[in-house]
Amino acid sequence: MNETTRLLKELVEVQGVEEVVCVGRDGFVIASESRGKGDAEAIGAMISTGLGSAESIGRELNVGRMIVGTMEYGEGIVLMAALGTDVLLSIVASKDANLGNIRLQAKRRMPDLENSLK
Structure with missing residues (x-):
């Protein structure tokens, strides 16, 4: 098992997480x-x-670069973050998931994920 797979498996094992995807800026997984x-x-x-x-919103409003975006829907939560300039991380979680824990677990692994994808 390579490092990227190991880190994604750790994230999907966090309670409430249903899917973790790393994609290129072009949208390919x-x-x-x-x-x-x-x-x-x-x-x-x-x-x-x-x-x-x-x-684009961050640039237009002069609030800096986006670190983590969180979208809460009626049936779930989606987090997205940039891993460097070329890779995006997405985490899909259930509506009852502990958002704080998911953000913490993702933040702990993001530097290693970014390095494993270089």
Whole structure:
């Protein structure tokens, strides 16, 4: 098992996390781990578009670069973050997930994930 796979497996094992996807800026999936519910290819395409829009908002409002974007929906939570300049991380979680714990676990692993994808 390579380092990227190990780190994604650790994240998908966090309570409430259903899917973790690393995608390129072009929307193509680089690596993913799932509890079997999601469609990594569809998530990749949507996240690349969504993160680009979120980054544009940050530039227009002069609030700096986006670190982590969180979207809460009626049935779940989606987090997205840039791993360097070329890779995006997306985490899909259940609506009852502990968002603080997921953010903490992701933050702890993001530097290693970024390095493993170089």
